[in-house]
Amino acid sequence: xxxxxxxxxxxxxxxxxxxxxxxxxxxxxxxxxxxxxxxxxxxxxxxxxxxxxxxxxxxxxxxxxxxxxxxxxxxxxxxxxxxxxxxxxxxxxxxxxxxxxxxxxxxxxxxxxxxxxxxxxxxxxxxxxxxxxxxxxxxxxxxxxxxxxxxxxxxxxxxxxxxxxxxxxxxxxxxxxxxxxxxxxxxxxxxxxxxxxxxxxxxxxxxxxxxxxxxxxxxxxxxxxxxxxxxxxxxxxxxxxxxxxxxxxxxxxxxxxxxxxxxxxxxxxxxxxxxxxxxxxxxxxxxxxxxxxxxxxxxxxxxx
Amino acid sequence: xxxxxxxxxxxxxxxxxxxxxxxxxxxxxxxxxxxxxxxxxxxxxxxxxxxxxxxxxxxxxxxxxxxxxxxxxxxxxxxxxxxxxxxxxxxxxxxxxxxxxxxxxxxxxxxxxxxxxxxxxxxxxxxxxxxxxxxxxxxxxxxxxxxxxxxxxxxxxxxxxxxxxxxxxxxxxxxxxxxxxxxxxxxxxxxxxxxxxxxxxxxxxxxxxxxxxxxxxxxxxxxxxxxxxxxxxxxxxxxxxxxxxxxxxxxxxxxxxxxxxxxxxxxxxxxxxxxxxxxxxxxxxxxxxxxxxxxxxxxxxxxx
Numbered sequence: 001x002x003x004x005x006x007x008x009x010x011x012x013x014x015x016x017x018x019x020x021x022x023x024x025x026x027x028x029x030x031x032x033x034x035x036x037x038x039x040x041x042x043x044x045x046x047x048x049x050x051x052x053x054x055x056x057x058x059x060x061x062x063x064x065x066x067x068x069x070x071x072x073x074x075x076x077x078x079x080x081x082x083x084x085x086x087x088x089x090x091x092x093x094x095x096x097x098x099x100x101x102x103x104x105x106x107x108x109x110x111x112x113x114x115x116x117x118x119x120x121x122x123x124x125x126x127x128x129x130x131x132x133x134x135x136x137x138x139x140x141x142x143x144x145x146x147x148x149x150x151x152x153x154x155x156x157x158x159x160x161x162x163x164x165x166x167x168x169x170x171x172x173x174x175x176x177x178x179x180x181x182x183x184x185x186x187x188x189x190x191x192x193x194x195x196x197x198x199x200x201x202x203x204x205x206x207x208x209x210x211x212x213x214x215x216x217x218x219x220x221x222x223x224x225x226x227x228x229x230x231x232x233x234x235x236x237x238x239x240x241x242x243x244x245x246x247x248x249x250x251x252x253x254x255x256x257x258x259x260x261x262x263x264x265x266x267x268x269x270x271x272x273x274x275x276x277x278x279x280x281x282x283x284x285x286x287x288x289x290x291x292x293x294x295x296x297x298x299x300x301x302x303x304x
Numbered sequence: 305x306x307x308x309x310x311x312x313x314x315x316x317x318x319x320x321x322x323x324x325x326x327x328x329x330x331x332x333x334x335x336x337x338x339x340x341x342x343x344x345x346x347x348x349x350x351x352x353x354x355x356x357x358x359x360x361x362x363x364x365x366x367x368x369x370x371x372x373x374x375x376x377x378x379x380x381x382x383x384x385x386x387x388x389x390x391x392x393x394x395x396x397x398x399x400x401x402x403x404x405x406x407x408x409x410x411x412x413x414x415x416x417x418x419x420x421x422x423x424x425x426x427x428x429x430x431x432x433x434x435x436x437x438x439x440x441x442x443x444x445x446x447x448x449x450x451x452x453x454x455x456x457x458x459x460x461x462x463x464x465x466x467x468x469x470x471x472x473x474x475x476x477x478x479x480x481x482x483x484x485x486x487x488x489x490x491x492x493x494x495x496x497x498x499x500x501x502x503x504x505x506x507x508x509x510x511x512x513x514x515x516x517x518x519x520x521x522x523x524x525x526x527x528x529x530x531x532x533x534x535x536x537x538x539x540x541x542x543x544x545x546x547x548x549x550x551x552x553x554x555x556x557x558x559x560x561x562x563x564x565x566x567x568x569x570x571x572x573x574x575x576x577x578x579x580x581x582x583x584x585x586x587x588x589x590x591x592x593x594x595x596x597x598x599x600x601x602x603x604x605x606x607x608x
Contacts, residue, residue: 038476039469046464093429098421117402118475121425122468125397125432129463132436136456145448151455152440159433160350164426165343171422172342 013294020063020080021056027081031130045115045123050088053106057227057295058083058198064291065199065216069206075141079150079201082134086158087194089127092120094167128158141205149204157197166190170255177256184225192224199292215281219292222278226299229271232257234304236264271300317598324367324384325360331385335434349419349427354392357410361531361599362387365502368595369520373510379445383454383505386438390462391498393431396424398471432462445509453508461501470494474559481560491532492525499528503596519585523596526582530603533575536561537568538608575604 028050034043059080066076095102095110096117103113112120134140135150156162166189178186199220203213236259259267278296282289332354338347363384370380399406399414400421407417416424438444439454460466470493473486482490503524507517540563563571582600586593 035465035469038473039464041476042464042469042472090429093425096422096425098416099425112402118400119472121397121400121403122472122475125394125428126464126468128429128432129459129466129468132455133459133463136452136459143448144452148440148448148451148455151436151452155433155437155440159437160343160346160430161339162433164430164433165339165346168346168423168426169342171426172345 012291013298016064016291017056017060020060021054023077024056024059024081024084025051027077028085031081031134041115041119042122042126045111045119046127048108048114049092049105049111049123050085050127053108054088056084058087058194060295061195061198061220061292062201064295065202066205067288067291068216068285069202069208071202071205075205076202078134078137078140079205080198082131082140082150082154083194083198083201085127085131085134086154086163089124089131090158090163090167092124092127096120099167099171131158146205146207150201153197153200153204157193162189162193163191166193173255175254177254177260179256180258180261183256183258183261187225187228188221191228192221195224195227196220215284219278219281219296222274222281223296223299226271226274226278226296229258229267229274230300230302232259233264233267233271235259268300275300316595317602320368320595321360321364324364325358327381328360328363328385328388329355331381332389335385335438345419345423346426346430349415349423350431352412352418353396353409353415353427354389354431357412358392360388362391362498362502364599365499365524365596366505368599369503369506370509371592371595372520372589373506373512375506375509379509380506382438382441382444383509384502386435386444386454386458387498387502387505389431389435389438390458390467393428393435394462394467394471396428396431400424403471403475435462450509450511454505457501457504457508461497466493466497467495470497477559479558481558481564483560484562484565487560487562487565488529491529495532496525496528499531500524519588523582523585523600526578526585527600527603530575530578530582530600533562533571533578534604534606536563537571537575539563540568572604579604 028047032043032047032050034040059077062080062083063073063076066073091105092111094100095105096112102110104110108114110120111123115123131154132151135154136147138147140150141147158164160168166186169186170190173182173186196217199216200213203216235257258270262270275296278299279293282292332351336347336351336354338344363381366384366387367377367380370377395409396415398404399409400416406414408414412418414424415427419427435458436455439458440451442451444454445451462468464472470490473490474494477486477490500521503520504517507520539561562574566574579600582603583597586596
């Protein structure tokens with residue numbers, strides 16, 4: 001691929017990310033209208049967390065994968081919003097004092113800081129339920145088989161054998177550093193399962209047989225890991241730049257990361273290999289897959 | 305209805321409640337097998353909360369309503385387990401220190417006491433996801449339209465316009481006593497919506513049109529309120545019996561209840577009327593509705 005194409009794809013990606021973010025914001029703004037009773041604070045907390053923040057990586061992936069199959073963007077957007085609702089709920093709960101105890105998220109106070117801990121628990125629970133309400137609604141797809149399978153796979157990706165299970169592994173790992181296999185497995189559950197679902201969901205909509213989904217899931221698995229390694233590298237570099245020897249957030253908690261286990265150079269190389277493999281999975285596709293290719297490259301080219 | 309019939313139904317109910325409890329326990333025992341990795345504590349926490357406790361009112365209602373339409377009990381049991389998973393997740397989160405801060409539940413330490421607060425958050429989240437995984441699975445019903453509608457209505461009953469919204473209203477009401485309309489509305493969301501779903505779900509399975517579900521939803525709404533009023537009466541009486549003038553758990557938090565608003569005598573009378581109305585909703589049915597009638601009477605005849 002020529003340098004020009006890479007540049008063009010890079011430019012497209014930024015504009016596309018902004019466009020998708022705006023559409024997701026619009027969706028949540030309309031979904032989360034305050035009901036005008038004592039639940040208004042709950043709705044305000046959901047809006048605080050769900051609107052106007054984040055890279056919107058998962059919605060971007062879903063809309064980019066939907067292009068492969070010519071899926072109507074309004075339908076894909078509902079699915080993307082359901083996935084983002086799950087992601088946002090998990091951030092709200094992960095930030096709680098009893099979990100990662102974070103005060104800031106995307107430059108804003110976390111929900112339990114801006115509102116209260118109880119409101120944060122309920123805002124997360126509410127977004128969790130809303131994700132399934134969005135998917136099961138007829139507006140998402142006229143075929144109930146598609147809706148039902150979308151629900152089934154999202155519940156798997158977010159439950160104890162997916163995201164929630166990975167978060168438990170992460171908590172259990174504090175002070176008990178893991179080996180590379182264990183870190184890979186943890187990340188595949190904690191963040192990989194939902195990223196994989198973001199790409200698999202359009203395959204479900206287009207009723208692709210399970211076998212035929214393999215390359216798309218492979219793409220998603222590869223870039224999920226590449227994103228995670230890059231996150232670890234940014235965390236590591238941020239600390240190097242900081243004064244003195246202060247270790248990073250992960251190292252401070254005694255958590256093993258890809259970088260702590262193999263060092264920054266091998267980690268960077270591994271991320272590059274993963275992105276190449278991800279792009280290889282798309283070799284049957286022409287330019288309709290360019291956005292997915294651009295996202296793959298972005299996984300390792302970003303610095304925040 | 306003769307005294308004999310009431311007695312027989314009463315005896316049946318106790319045996320049936322034990323049988324349903326055992327089946328729900330078996331279901332969760334099989335579903336929540338520990339995976340043999342660092343998520344074992346998460347699974348232990350889910351088992352702690354989900355197995356061996358509670359009245360299993362919602363599963364009992366679902367199986368009793370399933371009898372009206374001759375629905376296969378194994379299918380009804382999966383739906384009942386999904387509803388109970390939602391109920392148990394809500395109890396785990398409601399018991400958290402930032403919410404109702406309860407140390408004991410059904411005579412056992414609450415999940416955050418027996419494990420940790422972080423584990424309790426994740427165990428609740430995991431059961432929440434599993435509920436939708438159970439419903440969306442083909443084993444629940446071969447017709448994807450039924451599965452999809454089961455998911456849609458459960459997500460509504462448990463989300464911000466159902467259970468989670470009602471819990472938010474309840475938190476907002478502390479120190480700001482509500483009037484009778486507001487308490488009724490709060491309870492309809494907090495506990496009523498899921499009880500209504502427990503009875504409506506078999507109507508969905510049997511593909512009853514929305515209009516034709518009205519009497520069953522009416523039955524459920526009436527007994528939901530009757531159960532709540534009886535809970536309030538038990539809370540109130542427990543305190544009267546206690547030494548001195550100590551107010552009950554609800555009064556101590558400055559919460560208005562049916563009893564605090566209209567007094568115990570009118571509350572008791574209102575609960576009786578609700579049970580009569582509930583039973584009236586079943587007038588088109590013969591003995592296949594006897595279990596639902598027995599549950600309605602149990603709503604006000606229990607003392608715990």
